Structures are given as structure tokens and as C-alpha cells.
Amino acid sequence: MRHVTDGELHAFVDGSLDLLPDGRGSEVRDHIASCSVCQERLQDEEAVRAQAQDLLKGPAVPEVDLPSFEELRERAKAQGRPEPEAGPEEGEAPRYRGPLRGVPLAWAATIVLALGVGWMGGQIGSTVSRGNPILPATQRYEDADVSSLQRANLGTEPEGTVGNSAFPPGVATPPPPGEQEPVPEGAGQGGRVEGPPGRVDALAASPEGAGADPLPEAEAEAGVAKPSDSPASTDPMLSSARVNSSILLQELNAPSPDSQARLYSTASRRSQTGASEAESQIPDSLENSLAVPGLKVVSIEWEERVPGEKALLVRQLLSPGDTLELRYLGMLLSGDAEVSPLRETRGSLEEASGGLTYANILEASLPAEWHQVVMEWGRGLLVARAPMTEQNLKALLKTLH
Amino acid sequence: MSVDWGEVYRTSFEELFRFLHRKVWDPERARDLAQEVFVRALRHEPENPRAWLFRVASNLARDEARMVIRRKKHLALLRTEAEDQGGERGPEERVLEEEEWEQLRSALNTLNERDRELLLLWDAGLSYREMAEVTELSPGAVGTTLARARRRLVDAHSGSEKENAARN
Numbered sequence: 001m002r003h004v005t006d007g008e009l010h011a012f013v014d015g016s017l018d019l020l021p022d023g024r025g026s027e028v029r030d031h032i033a034s035c036s037v038c039q040e041r042l043q044d045e046e047a048v049r050a051q052a053q054d055l056l057k058g059p060a061v062p063e064v065d066l067p068s069f070e071e072l073r074e075r076a077k078a079q080g081r082p083e084p085e086a087g088p089e090e091g092e093a094p095r096y097r098g099p100l101r102g103v104p105l106a107w108a109a110t111i112v113l114a115l116g117v118g119w120m121g122g123q124i125g126s127t128v129s130r131g132n133p134i135l136p137a138t139q140r141y142e143d144a145d146v147s148s149l150q151r152a153n154l155g156t157e158p159e160g161t162v163g164n165s166a167f168p169p170g171v172a173t174p175p176p177p178g179e180q181e182p183v184p185e186g187a188g189q190g191g192r193v194e195g196p197p198g199r200v201d202a203l204a205a206s207p208e209g210a211g212a213d214p215l216p217e218a219e220a221e222a223g224v225a226k227p228s229d230s231p232a233s234t235d236p237m238l239s240s241a242r243v244n245s246s247i248l249l250q251e252l253n254a255p256s257p258d259s260q261a262r263l264y265s266t267a268s269r270r271s272q273t274g275a276s277e278a279e280s281q282i283p284d285s286l287e288n289s290l291a292v293p294g295l296k297v298v299s300i301e302w303e304e305r306v307p308g309e310k311a312l313l314v315r316q317l318l319s320p321g322d323t324l325e326l327r328y329l330g331m332l333l334s335g336d337a338e339v340s341p342l343r344e345t346r347g348s349l350e351e352a353s354g355g356l357t358y359a360n361i362l363e364a365s366l367p368a369e370w371h372q373v374v375m376e377w378g379r380g381l382l383v384a385r386a387p388m389t390e391q392n393l394k395a396l397l398k399t400l401h
Numbered sequence: 402m403s404v405d406w407g408e409v410y411r412t413s414f415e416e417l418f419r420f421l422h423r424k425v426w427d428p429e430r431a432r433d434l435a436q437e438v439f440v441r442a443l444r445h446e447p448e449n450p451r452a453w454l455f456r457v458a459s460n461l462a463r464d465e466a467r468m469v470i471r472r473k474k475h476l477a478l479l480r481t482e483a484e485d486q487g488g489e490r491g492p493e494e495r496v497l498e499e500e501e502w503e504q505l506r507s508a509l510n511t512l513n514e515r516d517r518e519l520l521l522l523w524d525a526g527l528s529y530r531e532m533a534e535v536t537e538l539s540p541g542a543v544g545t546t547l548a549r550a551r552r553r554l555v556d557a558h559s560g561s562e563k564e565n566a567a568r569n
Contacts, residue, residue, distance in 0.1 A: 010544035016529040019540050045548065052551035055558055056524040058505045059498045061419055062428040067436055069410040075436065076443040305460050307453060308445055361461070364468040 003038050004028050013045050290314050290328060292399055298323060309358045311383070322387050324396065327362065329355035330380025355381040373397060406443055409450045414439065416525040417454055423521050424462035426506060434461050452534035455522055459535060508557040516550035523547055 004012070008028045011017050017025030032038045067075075291297050295316040303313040314326040359374050362383055366372055371390045375382045375397065382400075386393050414435065421431035438458045447453035509517050515536065522532045532547070533540040 006548070007541060007545050010548040011529070014523075014529065014544060014547070016540075016544065019529055019544075048548075048552050048555055051555045051558075052520065053524070055505060055508065055554060056423075056520065059501045061422050061431075064428045064432045066414065066418060066432060069407050069414075069439075072410070072436060072439045073443060076440045079440065305464070306441060306457055307447070308441065361464050365464040 003035060003041075004031055009038070009041055009045060013042065013049055290326065290400075292316055292324060292326070292396055294399075295324060303327065305358065305361055309355070311358060318386060318388070324386040325384065326400075327358075327383040327385075328377060328380060329358055329383065330377075359383045404446050404450050406439070406450070409442075409454070410439060413451055413454060417458055420455060420521050420525040421458055421462055423505075423509070423524070424459075425465050426502075430465065434458065434465060437461060449531060449534055451527060452531040455525065455527060455531070456535045459518060504558060504561055507561055508554055511557040512550060512553055515546065516553060519543065519547045520550050520554060523551075 008017075008020060008024070009032075011019055011025075012028055012032060017028060020028065032042055290300075290312070291314050295318065298315040298317050300312070300314050303311045305311070309329070311327040311329050314328070316324045316326070318324050356374075359372075359381060362385065363372055366385065367387075370385055370387050371393055372383060372385045373390060373393050375384070382397075384393055384397055386396070388396075417438065418431055418435045421434045422428055425431055425434065435458070438454055438461065441457060442450070442454060445453065509520070512520070515538075518536055519532060519538075522535055527535070529540050529543045532538070532543045536543070538546060
């Protein structure tokens with residue numbers, strides 16, 4: 001006689017026989033009723049279940065005043081949280097209405113890539129410190145060392161660059177050729193780069209899973225950056241990084257909406273002349289615009305610590321065992337060139353409390369010796385975290401496109 | 402279908418609060434987190450509201466617990482709480498309650514995070530399907546994992562009781 005399996009027995013004990021295939025539930029019930037061996041197993045399981053239940057009930061939870069539902073609703077209104085909107089259901093991918101509609105998406109998660117006025121630019125909004133880091137001499141990320149750190153990490157192979165890519169090949173291509181211009185020769189020497197107005201190119205995003213484990217130690221397995229095989233002076237990544245730094249510093253010194261559009265247009269054009277020889281799974285335009293130049297990108301993925309608050313998490317390798325985490329909040333846009341509904345409802349940054357709350361949650365889980373910097377990033381936020389001083393982290397962020 | 406959050410609140414808020422209390426072991430913080438979860442809930446329409454609530458709660462509690470550990474105030478809070486719980490119960494009764502809490506907490510701490518999570522979700526009354534959604538286990542794996550977690554909890558508690566008895 002075939003006895004019920006442990007799984008079937010547990011389902012019976014917990015009243016979840018409906019999970020078993022059709023008809024199997026009643027078979028399990030009938031068998032247990034007629035089998036002494038299974039009845040003994042059942043009694044043992046039920047005894048453990050009852051003991052565990054008693055333990056967990058335990059002493060009463062200390063009394064505190066619990067809010068009424070009306071109080072919660074008032075609090076939600078006070079925080080400016082809108083009523084649930086019509087839109088994609090939880091877990092569904094947002095509808096994509098952009099020019100890449102119809103492109104087959106092999107993966108569940110894709111990236112939103114926005115080109116638009118007002119998206120770029122940054123201003124140090126707030127910072128969070130966590131004491132004085134004790135860094136080995138080789139890991140002193142001084143301002144002057146930022147560029148040398150980047151040079152040390154250049155030249156890594158595109159293959160295997162991303163440990164946990166959310167990007168299928170061929171997705172999120174740069175803007176059509178008609179809107180691109182070659183990078184002027186003077187760009188690397190500090191000249192301003194003019195460009196066409198930005199166009200919104202967006203893909204649907206639907207991360208799977210939520211609540212990514214924030215433990216930084218998990219990224220240590222990214223490994224050591226390979227030394228460059230080609231002279232640094234001819235390395236296109238380094239050239240690209242120099243162009244990025246030069247342009248960004250100029251724009252940060254004199255920010256304006258036009259300059260922000262130019263910044264992003266430059267970044268996307270640079271992807272056309274970038275160093276990506278292999279078919280990288282990460283679009284060059286994305287890496288160039290969201291990652292600190294010169295540092296190996298370990299992963300780019302969606303993170304959702306709280307449903308409804310999605311962050312694009314870019315992890316980059318600083319040195320073996322140390323990573324830089326860049327989280328972009330409030331970036332989701334529709335595929336159309338017009339301002340998306342998300343932007344319209346967000347309003348001012350002060351009202352975008354979701355992103356700030358996300359940043360607060362990140363701050364709460366900041367590991368020892370790490371620092372966090374929160375920046376306004378267009379209409380969203382950039383939350384950067386790394387095992388370095390706040391000053392050095394800010395210096396590193398200046399090299400972002 | 403629109404979620405009737407009022408109904409969800411009536412049927413789930415206390416369980417959510419208990420669940421969070423067994424995560425952060427601070428009743429006021431648990432209440433605040435439960436409030437935060439529901440305030441966020443009011444702008445979402447998840448397919449499975451209860452699973453959604455507990456998933457969010459689990460995430461918030463995980464970050465909260467790390468913060469508390471880093472600030473090293475958890476034990477101090479427990480002591481303060483015991484002192485503040487005034488004259489309704491005698492000191493012996495309070496000590497006994499504290500001991501029971503400590504035993505439960507110690508037994509739970511012997512489990513891995515997944516087992517602990519499943520037990521607390523089960524204690525909160527979630528179904529296998531809901532637990533599967535929160536923990537990202539398959540519904541089929543929930544039963545066996547849960548059964549193992551229960552046994553480990555009971556064994557851990559029995560073990561600590563024997564130790565206490567031997568000491569006394």
C-alpha cells in the first residue's frame with residue numbers, strides 16, 4: 001500500500017488539500033482514515049503543530065493603541081498619497097506604448113530608458129553619514145584617487161560584466177539614427193556638446209520579486225577587475241570617462257534645462273562610439289548614463305523593497321569585496337514623448353515622499369562603515385551607498401553622466 | 402476588482418501587528434510599522450491583499466531589525482517596557498512574561514530566516530498560497546518547510562527548557 005507523502009500529510013494537517021492535484025485530496029483523506037501507519041504519522045504531526053501553535057501564541061502582546069482604519073486613511077491623505085489609480089495590476093508589466101512596441105521581450109524585467117528634458121542633472125539634496133570609515137591604505141578613495149580607481153577598473157571584458165542582468169539582448173536600443181549626431185572632436189577637451197532635443201524611449205518594467213537583500217557582502221563574488229590589455233590612453237572606455245567627467249563638471253557648474261538635455265543626448269550618442277565590442281547584454285547607453293564611468297558594472301536590476309516603490313539598482317565594483325550601489329528612484333516613464341502620468345502625479349520633489357521613504361529605509365539598513373548620499377536626479381532621486389567617506393562618495397558621483 | 406481595504410483591515414490588522422511584533426519585539430514600533438504598511442496599501446490594488454501586506458511588512462521589519470541591532474537598543478527597550486508596564490500586574494507576573502518572551506525569541510532565533518518567516522506567517526493565519534506568495538516558495542514546498550520549521554521550534558524550545566531546568 002502506498003502511504004501518503006510527507007507533503008500530502010502536511011497539507012492535510014494544515015487544511016490545504018485543495019493544493020493537491022484534482023482528486024488527490026479525497027484520496028489522501030480516505031487513505032489516512034484507513035491506514036494505521038499514516039494515522040500514527042498524523043498524530044505525531046498534529047502534536048508538533050499544536051505545540052508550535054501554543055509556543056507562538058505565547059504571552060499576550062503588550063497593549064498598545066491600534067489605529068482605526070479611518071485614522072489610517074486620514075494619515076494616507078495627509079501624506080498626499082493618491083487613491084489607487086487604474087493601471088497595471090500588481091505583478092503585471094506596465095503597458096508599453098513606445099516605439100519598441102512589438103519587439104519581443106524574452107525576459108520578464110526590462111529597463112526604462114528615458115531621454116527627456118529635465119531628467120538629468122543633480123543637486124546634492126541630503127546626505128547621511130555613518131561614522132568614520134576605517135579603510136586600508138589601498139582603499140583610500142580620495143578625490144585624486146577616484147580617477148585612478150576608475151582607471152584601475154577599466155578594461156574589464158564586457159562579457160560577464162553584469163552578474164545579474166535584467167536586459168535581454170537587443171532590447172533598449174538607443175534612439176534612431178535620425179536623432180543622433182557624431183560626437184564633436186572637441187568634446188574631450190571641454191567644449192559644450194550641442195544635441196537634438198531629447199526623445200522619450202521607454203520600455204515596460206516589471207521586476208520580479210521584491211525586497212532584495214541589501215547585504216553588500218553578497219556582491220563580493222563579483223571578483224577582481226581584470227587589468228586592461230590595451231594602453232589606457234587608447235582605451236575607449238577611459239576616453240569616454242574623460243569626456244563624461246569633463247562635460248558633467250561643466251554642466252554641474254552651470255545647470256540649466258537645456259544643458260540637462262544635452263547631457264543626456266551626449267550620453268546616448270556616446271554609446272554609439274563606445275567600446276562595446278561584444279554584444280553586451282547591457283545597452284551601452286544605459287551603462288554610460290547610469291553607471292560611474294570606469295568601474296565594472298556587477299549588476300543592474302530592479303529592486304522593490306516596498307511594492308509600488310521601484311528602484312533601479314546599479315552595482316559597481318570598487319575593489320574586491322567592495323561595491324558601489326546606485327539606486328535610481330522615480331524613473332519610470334511611459335513610452336510616449338509626452339510627460340507620463342507618473343510624472344504628473346508626482347509633482348514637486350517634496351511631494352514625492354515615496355522616494356524619500358525608500359531612501360530612509362535604505363538608510364536604516366546601511367552597513368557599518370558605509371555612507372549614503374541622496375541626490376535629486378531630474379524628477380527622481382539617486383541614492384548612492386558605498387564603503388567610503390561621504391566626501392569621496394560625492395566626488396565619485398560627480399563623474400556620473 | 403477593487404480592494405476593500407476596510408475589510409482587510411478588520412480581518413488582518415491585528416495579525417499583522419502580532420507578526421511585526423514577533424519580528425521587531427517592540428510593540429510600539431510594531432504598531433508604527435503596521436500603520437505604515439496599511440497607509441501604503443491604500444494606493445495599491447494587489448491581487449492578494451493579505452499576502453501583499455505581509456510581504457511589505459516582512460521587508461520593513463527586516464530593515465527595522467537591522468537598524469535596531471546596530472543601535473544596540475533592543476534589550477534596553479525590553480527592559481524599559483517591562484518597567485513601564487505598571488501596577489496591573491505584579492512583579493512576579495511580569496518576570497514570568499518576560500521569561501516566556503525571551504524563551505520564544507531564543508527558540509525563533511535558532512531557526513533560519515525562512516523557517517522563522519514561515520512560522521510567523523502561519524501564526525498570522527495565512528494560507529499556503531499566501532505564504533508562498535510572501536516567501537516566494539512554491540505552494541507545494543510551503544507545507545514541508547513549515548512542518549520542519551514547527552518541529553525545529555518545538556525542539557529548540559524543549560532544549561532551552563531542559564537547560565533552564567538543569568541550571569535551576
